[in-house]
Amino acid sequence: xxxxKSLHNDYYYYNIVRINIKxxxxxxxxxxxxxxxxxxxxxxxxxxxESANPNKYFTLVVIGRIADALNIDIKELFxxxxxxxxxxxIEDSIEEGDDF
Numbered sequence: 001x002x003x004x005k006s007l008h009n010d011y012y013y014y015n016i017v018r019i020n021i022k023x024x025x026x027x028x029x030x031x032x033x034x035x036x037x038x039x040x041x042x043x044x045x046x047x048x049x050e051s052a053n054p055n056k057y058f059t060l061v062v063i064g065r066i067a068d069a070l071n072i073d074i075k076e077l078f079x080x081x082x083x084x085x086x087x088x089x090i091e092d093s094i095e096e097g098d099d100f
Contacts, residue, residue: 015052016077016078016079016080016083017063017077017078018049018050018051018052019083020076020077020078020079020083021049021050021066021070021077022050023083024070024072024076024077025050025070028070028071030070032046032047032050033046035066035069035070038069039062039065039066039068039069041062045058049062049066063077
């Protein structure tokens with residue numbers, strides 16, 4: 001069994017996904033509105049997913065639809081290795097009030 005010290009909190013995992021969504025959306029040269037249109041949700045919903053505020057929920061189905069719209073494998077949205085210092089990104093986003 002894993003030692004609890006090695007477990008990350010919920011915010012850590014949420015931030016990996018939201019940062020990767022934003023990164024891949026920008027790499028695809030899509031606005032939040034364009035991505036929202038592709039998966040049939042509101043731009044506000046995409047904005048909420050990408051924002052640093054962790055008080056929101058989204059389903060695995062939505063994550064899958066986002067990956068499909070971005071033409072990437074869903075596992076890329078959970079990739080923490082290509083995120084440069086996630087803790088600094090979270091702190092910077094919160095300090096700047098960045099809603100991405």
